[in-house]
Amino acid sequence: MEDKSISLQTLRRLPVYLHYLKHIREEYTSVSATFIADKLGLNNVQVRKDLAAVSGSGRPKTGYFTDELILQIEKYLGCESGTKAVLVGAGNLGKALVSYGGFADYGIDVICAFDNDPEVYGKSIGTKPILPVEKMDEFFGKEQVKLGIITVPMAQAQGVCDKLVELGIKAIWNFAPTIVRVPQGVVAENENLASSLAVLSKHLQNIDI
Amino acid sequence: MEDKSISLQTLRRLPVYLHYLKHIREEYTSVSATFIADKLGLNNVQVRKDLAAVSGSGRPKTGYFTDELILQIEKYLGCESGTKAVLVGAGNLGKALVSYGGFADYGIDVICAFDNDPEVYGKSIGTKPILPVEKMDEFFGKEQVKLGIITVPMAQAQGVCDKLVELGIKAIWNFAPTIVRVPQGVVAENENLASSLAVLSKHLQNIDI
Numbered sequence: 392m393e394d395k396s397i398s399l400q401t402l403r404r405l406p407v408y409l410h411y412l413k414h415i416r417e418e419y420t421s422v423s424a425t426f427i428a429d430k431l432g433l434n435n436v437q438v439r440k441d442l443a444a445v446s447g448s449g450r451p452k453t454g455y456f457t458d459e460l461i462l463q464i465e466k467y468l469g470c471e472s473g474t475k476a477v478l479v480g481a482g483n484l485g486k487a488l489v490s491y492g493g494f495a496d497y498g499i500d501v502i503c504a505f506d507n508d509p510e511v512y513g514k515s516i517g518t519k520p521i522l523p524v525e526k527m528d529e530f531f532g533k534e535q536v537k538l539g540i541i542t543v544p545m546a547q548a549q550g551v552c553d554k555l556v557e558l559g560i561k562a563i564w565n566f567a568p569t570i571v572r573v574p575q576g577v578v579a580e581n582e583n584l585a586s587s588l589a590v591l592s593k594h595l596q597n598i599d600i
Numbered sequence: 601m602e603d604k605s606i607s608l609q610t611l612r613r614l615p616v617y618l619h620y621l622k623h624i625r626e627e628y629t630s631v632s633a634t635f636i637a638d639k640l641g642l643n644n645v646q647v648r649k650d651l652a653a654v655s656g657s658g659r660p661k662t663g664y665f666t667d668e669l670i671l672q673i674e675k676y677l678g679c680e681s682g683t684k685a686v687l688v689g690a691g692n693l694g695k696a697l698v699s700y701g702g703f704a705d706y707g708i709d710v711i712c713a714f715d716n717d718p719e720v721y722g723k724s725i726g727t728k729p730i731l732p733v734e735k736m737d738e739f740f741g742k743e744q745v746k747l748g749i750i751t752v753p754m755a756q757a758q759g760v761c762d763k764l765v766e767l768g769i770k771a772i773w774n775f776a777p778t779i780v781r782v783p784q785g786v787v788a789e790n791e792n793l794a795s796s797l798a799v800l801s802k803h804l805q806n807i808d809i
Contacts, residue, residue, distance in 0.1 A: 402802060406794035410754060410777045432781040468798050469805030487696030493777065493794050497801045537804050545619060562800040568619045568702065572641040578803040580796040585615035585702050587789040589677050591771040592706045593611060594787040595746050596678030 401441045407431060408441070409464045409496075416457045423454030472498040475536045479551045480543035481506040481521045484566055488540060489516040499538060503530070531558040541565045552579070610650045616640060617650070618673045618705075625666045632663030681707040684745045688760045689752035690715040690730045693775055697749060698725040708747060712739070740767040750774040761788070 411431060412422070419426075424439040431438075442455065446463045449455045465471065476494070478485050481504040489501050504516055505524045514521050522530065530536075539555035541548055541563060548567035555563060556577055563579040565571045573579045620640060621631070628635075633648040640647075651664065655672045658664045674680065685703070687694050690713040698710050713730045715721070720730045731739065739745075748764035750757055750772060757776035764772060765786055772788040774780045782788045 399799065402799055403792070403795035406777065406798045407779060407792060410794065414754060431779050433779065467802075469801050472801065472805055474801065474804055483696040483699040487692040488793075490692040493797065497794070497797045499797065499801060538800060545623060562804050564796060564800055568615065570616060570640050570642065578800060580800055582793070582796055583612070583616060584791070585619065585706070586612040587773060587791055588702065588706045588708065589615045590608065590611055591747060591773055591787060591789055592678050592681065592683065592708060593676075595683055595771050596681055 397444045401444055404433070404437075404441055405445065405464050405468060406497075408438075409461065409468070412457055412461045412464070416461065419457055421453045421456050422460070423449060426454065468497060470496060470498045474499045474538055475534060476501045476538035476540060477530075477536050478504040478540040478542060479506070479524070479555070480504075480541060480547075480567075481508075481511055481516065482542060485540075485542035486516050488542060488566070489519050501540070502534065502536070505530075527554065527558060536560065538562045538564065541567055541571065543567055545569045606653045610653055613642070613646075613650055614654065614673050614677060615706075617647075618670065618677070621666055621670045621673070625670065628666055630662045630665050631669070632658060635663065677706060679705060679707045683708045683747055684743060685710045685747035685749060686739075686745050687713040687749040687751060688715075688733070688764070689713075689750065689756075689776075690717075690720055690725065691751060694749075694751035695725050697751060697775070698728050710749070711743065711745070714739075736763065736767060745769060747771045747773065750776055750780065752776055754778045 408427060411427065424442050425435055428435040428438040442449065445467045446455060446460055476499050478489055478501055485504055489504055494501055501519060503519050504521045505527055506521055507524045511521045512523050537560060539560040541551050543551050545567050548565060548569050548571050552563055552565065552571040552573065556573055561577055563571060563573055563577065565579055565581045568583055568585050570581050571579050617636060620636065633651050634644055637644040637647040654676045655664060655669055685708050687698055687710055694713055698713055703710055710728060712728050713725055714733045714736055715730055716733045721732050723730050746769060748769040750760050752760050754776050757774060757778050757780050761772055761774065761780040761782065765782060770786055772780060772782055772786065774788055774790045777792055777794050779790050780788050
């Protein structure tokens with residue numbers, strides 16, 4: 392199912408390049424891998440390999456045309472695919488994610504949020520409505536949704552994940568502090584914020600000693 | 601600086617175990633590595649190794665006492681250290697993070713947020729005040745802050761990071777979609793949400809083909 396020609400680590404770095412290139416496109420019409428590596432504090436050889444995977448080798452001396460490289464990365468990442476997504480769990484983090492501008496850059500449109508709290512039914516996050524979880528079956532009957540974002544408490548995460556998979560979701564982005572399991576053919580990214588906190592906390596503890 | 605006896609990957613999994621153990625402590629007074637591995641969908645051998653690193657081998661048949669294991673992981677992660685943190689960038693994501701309950705579990709107290717928008721000065725996120733960035737020097741003169749959380753746009757991230765390091769911050773948690781660079785002795789976790797989106801988007805694209 393995965394593209395064999397590129398590593399997961401390269402894939403994870405492509406958005407960083409993309410974001411940076413968009414940021415400098417007005418100022419620099421062409422860029423070299425070395426320049427990008429230097430500006431982003433990454434390894435030169437690594438950047439060269441990453442870019443070669445999506446765009447071939449840069450031209451000697453000048454490197455890549457910035458606009459062309461942006462288009463190639465976007466194409467590679469499927470940024471124009473127009474993928475519909477829903478979010479389950481309209482708490483603080485859910486709201487922040489729905490409001491997060493980054494989705495559109497990847498061709499992902501979060502069309503609504505679901506929640507089980509009657510207090511928030513009928514409300515909205517920006518222009519996205521918050522619907523009762525009971526309406527999920529009906530909603531998925533009408534909309535082709537492929538990505539599900541989970542921002543519910545840990546105890547509900549696997550249940551919500553199973554429900555989303557049952558409704559035809561092919562990709563899960565889980566923010567609950569647990570690892571959700573998905574059947575083959577479905578991919579899950581478990582975004583555990585606490586893991587980063589643990590790394591930072593441990594580092595600070597070592598400094599204290 | 602880092603504890604050599606444990607890998608970064610193990611460290612990242614410890615919060616997942618911790619959260620799960622707290623969740624089941626009422627129900628199960630003892631747990632085995634196999635049980636945890638099964639419930640969290642992780643590899644049995646991996647979980648056994650991870651737990652052995654912080655708690656030694658479990659007892660034959662019964663495994664670990666749940667409460668004891670919780671305490672050992674908490675101690676290992678420095679959860680009772682009472683570390684003060686500040687956040688820079690009080691937008692949606694910043695607000696979500698300050699409101700996020702998970703910090704206290706790691707002994708981290710986000711004491712305030714800084715922002716450069718006069719509209720939000722004097723406001724607060726829950727009980728945490730939002731202060732002008734110009735007040736940072738004064739604030740750090742009075743408070744011993746060790747962790748800085750960056751939720752500003754990409755273009756400002758490195759500048760904010762440099763400022764925090766200058767003020768004595770030893771750990772940076774960066775949510776801006778770029779990689780911030782820190783000097784030796786300071787650790788940075790770059791939490792790139794877009795990287796996960798890229799992985800999911802690419803997966804969906806492959807399914808479409």
